[in-house]
Amino acid sequence: MATTLTPPDTDDTSVPPADLPPGLERNAEKAESRRGFLIGLPAYAYLVLFFAIPLAIVVVYSFATRSPSGLTVLADWNLRSYVRLTDSLVLAITWRSLWIATFTTVVSLVVAYPFAYYLATRPPRTRAILLVLVMIPFWSNFLVRTFAWRLLLSSDGPVTRILEFVGFANPRLLFTPTAVIIGLVYGYLPFMILPLYASLERMDHSLVEAARDLYATGWEAFRKVTWPLSKPGVIAGSILVFIPSFGAYVTPEVLGGTGTTMLGSYIGRQFVGTASDWPFGSSLSVAILFVMMIAAMFYFRSGGKDL
Amino acid sequence: MSIVDAGSAPAVAEDSVARPRRTVDRVLAGNAWMVFAFLYLPILVLIVLSFNDNDRVGVWTEASLRWYGEMFQHSRIMGALRTSIVVAVLSTAVSTVLGTAAALSLERFRYKSQRAFDGLLYLPVIIPDITMAVMLLLFFVQAFDIVLLVTGVGMSRGLGTITLAHIAFNISFVALVVRARLSGLDSSLEEAAADLYASRWLAFRRVTLPLIAPGVAGGALLALTLSLDDVVIAEFVSGAGTTTLPVFVFGALRRGISPLINAVSVLMLVGSILLVVGSLAISRRRTGG
Structure with a gap:
């Protein structure tokens, strides 16, 4: 049978085109949408069970009570955990996470964009080799790579020695925000490079040549052709870097100190040991998720409208 | 060097446009090498230190397995x-x-x-x-x-x-x-x-x-x-x-x-x-x- 794919311009399946026999067309389209739904169903069912329901449980826990012994009592529902979100300590940690994540994203974008462009404009053979060279650190374990910086930045490590040699008196990088930012950029740079590369590689480079033929300067051609076409990559890359940086847990634990606690590690602390407070940890999780979704929504919206 | 030349040479004829493009290419290549150094040096240091016999990570004595x-x-x-x-x-x-x-x-x-x-x-x-x-x-x-x-x-x-x-x-x-x-x-x-x-x-x-x-x-x-x-x-x-x-x-x-x-x-x-x-x-x- 000759199955037809749904034409891209018909968004609403319930309205058949006027000039076709309505009954037949509607049946075919119904079968088609049912098929599409069934293909996706296993993934959706899985995500409902292991994502949506766990999310609902966290929301429920955030209204629960912590007993004096540290256990969670699923009764006496209250908003105390949410009131604690405005504690000055929580606000300070949130602000710190925000600027560290923003800084990390900007640095990654500035470094990765020219790099991805360079990669995408190489001849295919060179490109393949360079791409492998990017992939190797990307595939290497995140924790291991973070740990490598702990060795590099430690008081008798190479970076400290070099800084001393250059003339800095008593340089101390480990356990500072700088160390955390270095670790985050190092850890998440491939997440920026790869989407950028994907969108730049797919781009039709004859468009740039056409712009140049029409007397656009290199900068104009970049701004009017390359940048808009690479925007999906920029958005995807920035989200992929910002989000894990904002909720970072491993990096501040390994490279940070007492003064660099970020939201992720603060949440983690609510769930381990005798001082644990699951309802408070849950309300923090709900809050971080809420902020993240709003940020992502704004980002998608502005990215869609901008160009 | 041949990597850099291969990318830009055939696309651009010998007119005034060629010069700035070559400079841009050189900057891009420089950035690329720095990124590679940034990506690889920490890993290399880690590998070298893993062969250190000493109980202290930062103090090198001799290579061993x-x-x-x-x-x-x-x-x-x-x-x-x-x-x-x-x-x-x-x-x-x-x-x-x-x-x-x-x-x-x-x-x-x-x-x-x-x-x-x-x-x-x-x-x-x-x-x-x-x-x-x-x-x-x-x-x-x-x-x-x-x-x-x-x-x-x-x-x-x-x-x-x-x-x-x-x-x-x-x-x-x-x-x-x-x-x-x-x-x-x-x-x-x-x-x-x-x-x-x-x-x-x-x-x-x-x-x-x-x-x-x-x-x-x-x-x-x-x-x-x-x-x-x-x-x-x-x-x-x-x-x-x-x-x-x-x-x-x-x-x-x-x-x-x-x-x-x-x-x-x-x-x-x-x-x-x-x-x-x-x-x-x-x-x-x-x-x-």
């Missing part, structure tokens, strides 16, 4: 290694199939509940690791409580819960990669196949699948990487007995750095590099043959 010997004798490290591999393979297999199906379903069909599913699929990507870890911890605690109450069977967190958790976030990442590939494809090829009376399955196997294959392979490799990479979620959903290798290393790091951890780290590095080389060899044979 001492810490590698100790690592292979360490039963907890070897157990954690096995757990990591089993979890990664299982979660990748399941999430690649489910994620690819979800991507096709969202990109190539239109149905009512699509937008809700779209959101559900994106959330695990957007959500921070720690939030997902907390969610799944509370879920498993709650679910096991209910199971104990209803059936009297006591269940504990371990390999199973880690695998289930990894599938949950990997589905979304696979779907994301495959969708990126699908949306960049011209659907007219698939329509042409349908017009030529190819059955739905034949059109998928002969046209769609070869076209999205790089996306599916990329998604699967991303899933494998993310599974082997994960510390946070595995730490929260693993039990007392079973942990993955990253969780073991993270725990050890909290107590301080040691040369043994250097050796384990290099083992993990070598494993990932073998993975890349292996997957490249496979993909080359497939496309070349």
Whole structure:
């Protein structure tokens, strides 16, 4: 049978085109949408069970009570955990996470964009080799790579020695925000490079040549052709870097100190040991998720409208 | 140098435009080498230090394989290694199939509940690791409580819960990669196949699948990487007995750095590099043959 794919311009399946026999067309389209739904169903069912329901449980826990012994009592529902979100300590940690994540994203974008462009404009053979060279650190374990910086930045490590040699008196990088930012950029740079590369590689480079033929300067051609076409990559890359940086847990634990606690590690602390407070940890999780979704929504919206 | 020249030489004729482009190319190349240095130097330092015989990481005495010997004798490290591999393979297999199906379903069909599913699929990507870890911890605690109450069977967190958790976030990442590939494809090829009376399955196997294959392979490799990479979620959903290798290393790091951890780290590095080389060899044979 000759199955037809749904034409891209018909968004609403319930309205058949006027000039076709309505009954037949509607049946075919119904079968088609049912098929599409069934293909996706296993993934959706899985995500409902292991994502949506766990999310609902966290929301429920955030209204629960912590007993004096540290256990969670699923009764006496209250908003105390949410009131604690405005504690000055929580606000300070949130602000710190925000600027560290923003800084990390900007640095990654500035470094990765020219790099991805360079990669995408190489001849295919060179490109393949360079791409492998990017992939190797990307595939290497995140924790291991973070740990490598702990060795590099430690008081008798190479970076400290070099800084001393250059003339800095008593340089101390480990356990500072700088160390955390270095670790985050190092850890998440491939997440920026790869989407950028994907969108730049797919781009039709004859468009740039056409712009140049029409007397656009290199900068104009970049701004009017390359940048808009690479925007999906920029958005995807920035989200992929910002989000894990904002909720970072491993990096501040390994490279940070007492003064660099970020939201992720603060949440983690609510769930381990005798001082644990699951309802408070849950309300923090709900809050971080809420902020993240709003940020992502704004980002998608502005990215869609901008160009 | 030949790398730089090959890119710019044929495209630009000897007019005034050539000069600035060559400068731009040189800056781009310089940036590229710096990025490579940034990416590789820390790894090299780690590898060199793992061969240090001294008990203190920062003090070099002499090269030896001492810490590698100790690592292979360490039963907890070897157990954690096995757990990591089993979890990664299982979660990748399941999430690649489910994620690819979800991507096709969202990109190539239109149905009512699509937008809700779209959101559900994106959330695990957007959500921070720690939030997902907390969610799944509370879920498993709650679910096991209910199971104990209803059936009297006591269940504990371990390999199973880690695998289930990894599938949950990997589905979304696979779907994301495959969708990126699908949306960049011209659907007219698939329509042409349908017009030529190819059955739905034949059109998928002969046209769609070869076209999205790089996306599916990329998604699967991303899933494998993310599974082997994960510390946070595995730490929260693993039990007392079973942990993955990253969780073991993270725990050890909290107590301080040691040369043994250097050796384990290099083992993990070598494993990932073998993975890349292996997957490249496979993909080359497939496309070349």
